Amino acid sequence: MIEVSQLTKRYVGHLAVDNVSFQVEKGEIVGFLGPNGAGKSTTIRMLTCFLTPSSGTASIGGYDIEKDSIKVRRQIGYMPENVPLYPDMRVNEYLRFRAALKGMSSRSLTAGVGEAVETCSLNEVQNKMIATLSKGYRQRVGLADALVTKPDLLILDEPTNGLDPQQIRQFRELIKDLGKRHTIFLSTHILPEVEMTCGRVIIINRGKLKASDTPQNLVRRRLEGGDLVLELNGHSGKAMSAIKEIKGVSSVLEEKTEKGWTRFKITSKGTPDLSERIFDLAVERKWKIRELARHDATLEDAFVDLVKHDIAGKGAEG
Amino acid sequence: MKELRSFFLSPFAFIVMALFAFINAWLFVSTVNAMRVATLPYSLVYSVFASGWFWMGFLFIFPVITMRLFAEEKKTGTFEGLMTAPVRTSEVLIGKYSAAVTVYLAMLVPLFLFFPIFKMVTEQEGAFNNGSLWGSMIALVLVGFFNLAIGTLASAITANQLIAAMLTFVGVMLHYFFGFFMGFTTLPNSKWAAGMSYLSTVEHMQLLSQGLIDSRPFIYYLSFSVFILAITYHIIESRKWRI
Ligand SMILES: Nc1ncnc2c1ncn2[C@@H]1O[C@H](COP(=O)(O)OP(=O)(O)O)[C@@H](O)[C@H]1O
Ligand SMILES: [Mg+2]
Numbered sequence: 001m002i003e004v005s006q007l008t009k010r011y012v013g014h015l016a017v018d019n020v021s022f023q024v025e026k027g028e029i030v031g032f033l034g035p036n037g038a039g040k041s042t043t044i045r046m047l048t049c050f051l052t053p054s055s056g057t058a059s060i061g062g063y064d065i066e067k068d069s070i071k072v073r074r075q076i077g078y079m080p081e082n083v084p085l086y087p088d089m090r091v092n093e094y095l096r097f098r099a100a101l102k103g104m105s106s107r108s109l110t111a112g113v114g115e116a117v118e119t120c121s122l123n124e125v126q127n128k129m130i131a132t133l134s135k136g137y138r139q140r141v142g143l144a145d146a147l148v149t150k151p152d153l154l155i156l157d158e159p160t161n162g163l164d165p166q167q168i169r170q171f172r173e174l175i176k177d178l179g180k181r182h183t184i185f186l187s188t189h190i191l192p193e194v195e196m197t198c199g200r201v202i203i204i205n206r207g208k209l210k211a212s213d214t215p216q217n218l219v220r221r222r223l224e225g226g227d228l229v230l231e232l233n234g235h236s237g238k239a240m241s242a243i244k245e246i247k248g249v250s251s252v253l254e255e256k257t258e259k260g261w262t263r264f265k266i267t268s269k270g271t272p273d274l275s276e277r278i279f280d281l282a283v284e285r286k287w288k289i290r291e292l293a294r295h296d297a298t299l300e301d302a303f304v305d306l307v308k309h310d311i312a313g314k315g316a317e318g
Numbered sequence: 319m320k321e322l323r324s325f326f327l328s329p330f331a332f333i334v335m336a337l338f339a340f341i342n343a344w345l346f347v348s349t350v351n352a353m354r355v356a357t358l359p360y361s362l363v364y365s366v367f368a369s370g371w372f373w374m375g376f377l378f379i380f381p382v383i384t385m386r387l388f389a390e391e392k393k394t395g396t397f398e399g400l401m402t403a404p405v406r407t408s409e410v411l412i413g414k415y416s417a418a419v420t421v422y423l424a425m426l427v428p429l430f431l432f433f434p435i436f437k438m439v440t441e442q443e444g445a446f447n448n449g450s451l452w453g454s455m456i457a458l459v460l461v462g463f464f465n466l467a468i469g470t471l472a473s474a475i476t477a478n479q480l481i482a483a484m485l486t487f488v489g490v491m492l493h494y495f496f497g498f499f500m501g502f503t504t505l506p507n508s509k510w511a512a513g514m515s516y517l518s519t520v521e522h523m524q525l526l527s528q529g530l531i532d533s534r535p536f537i538y539y540l541s542f543s544v545f546i547l548a549i550t551y552h553i554i555e556s557r558k559w560r561i
Pocket of ligand 2: 081
């Protein structure tokens with residue numbers, strides 16, 4: 001559905017999107033994840049033909065975003081960041097205007113708008129002025145606009161931004177449901193959203209593609225390293241060097257907690273679980289331990305990890 | 319269509335339209351009065367349209383009509399939704415410009431009703447001739463096309479309505495005053511002066527409201543309107559390449 005190849009966008013003295021390539025298959029729900037300023041909106045604006053790439057290409061449903069811009073736009077239902085609407089129009093009127101603008105014939109207009117209103121539960125407010133609507137309703141009007149022509153692809157830029165937890169949950173359900181009929185590409189900087197709704201995550205940071213995988217795989221990949229927490233009493237210096245000698249340990253952090261107790265955070269790379277080896281070591285050396293635990297990695301860890309490495313490498317990039 | 323609706327629903331627009339109609343009505347009455355006490359050298363139509371008062375009101379309506387066209391959409395962000403809909407930029411531009419033209423024509427209607435009504439009420443045939451009325455009407459429409467194009471351009475340049483309005487006003491004024499500069503120039507009969515006066519609103523208007531219709535103003539106003547709209551088109555498109 002979406003094919004992105006070496007897409008780049010350069011603003012004055014600033015590379016907003018840097019050589020990004022990825023694909024989205026028909027029927028997928030893909031989360032486009034990255035911190036603020038990562039280049040999500042810029043990428044999306046190129047896909048929706050609002051901006052032209054500095055270099056690279058992209059196509060939607062086989063049509064090139066530059067050469068077949070109108071055909072590309074016909075397949076997309078787009079909800080821009082912050083959901084701009086015309087405040088002085090009524091909901092129904094707005095949706096009719098948008099549907100007509102997108103080329104819906106006047107015959108199918110009423111049915112189409114009615115269906116979108118139904119899907120997004122806008123029945124109660126359809127005759128209200130948009131200016132008087134709450135944030136949650138405005139967001140749904142934006143979504144209704146995006147899907148009114150029943151496009152194959154929905155592109156949503158931070159769709160749950162500014163909603164309260166209750167509204168976010170409702171919106172998520174709605175998106176999951178829509179995923180049965182549309183391919184969905186949504187951007188967000190909120191992790192739980194991706195974990196719960198998306199089949200795949202594309203992570204971008206500082207304009208560069210960092211990862212593209214299922215949330216489960218990203219977590220698993222992170223776990224292969226994994227963190228262990230060990231808390232023991234006494235001999236912290238000796239314990240430290242002993243732990244460091246274990247094969248596969250990449251770093252150890254120590255932290256004095258209470259009188260005599262020391263807490264170690266052990267990170268390993270590329271080796272499976274080290275907890276057994278640490279346990280054996282503790283028995284052998286007769287360490288008095290009160291905790292040996294594996295710290296379960298979350299998608300958040302995976303995300304922070306991917307993004308953190310980048311900040312460390314910032315100097316080299318210039 | 320959306321433009322039309324939102325324009326007529328805005329209270330500000332009503333105030334401006336009412337004011338415009340009022341100024342014109344007042345102007346009309348005072349000109350008629352003036353004609354009663356002294357014989358003016360030109361017809362009633364010409365006297366009304368040559369008055370500075372008329373022009374003051376007239377030049378103000380263009381910024382008001384056009385300032386919102388693109389500037390407001392850019393400010394609120396709806397511009398993005400508009401330009402990512404499967405519609406060509408040229409269609410958006412023509413749609414907006416036509417809406418502005420429609421509003422403008424609607425505002426002119428009351429103005430031109432004064433004259434026939436006056437004729438009917440007073441049964442005075444000599445006050446003006448139909449030629450000069452038609453001439454003035456055509457002139458106002460042509461000048462309107464041009465000034466609305468300037469306003470559309472200004473609105474596409476900025477996201478600030480006020481700046482758009484000011485740019486439009488300056489543009490419209492400059493164009494209007496070209497004619498007056500000619501009065502001061504030391505070489506009144508040079509080719510340069512002739513060229514300049516060709517560019518002036520006043521010049522064309524005076525000829526037309528005297529009932530003298532020729533093709534030059536048509537070519538002039540229509541071609542310049544198209545030219546300015548073409549520039550506007552490229553400015554709207556240039557956002558894509560924004561670096
Ligand atoms: N019109 C613009 N001109 C210059 N820089 C911009 C412009 N729009 C965005 N940027 C910059 O490009 C980077 C990416 O922005 P954006 O795509 O909006 O990020 P995101 O949507 O991921 O938060 C940011 O550093 C931002 O400051
Ligand atoms: Mg963004």
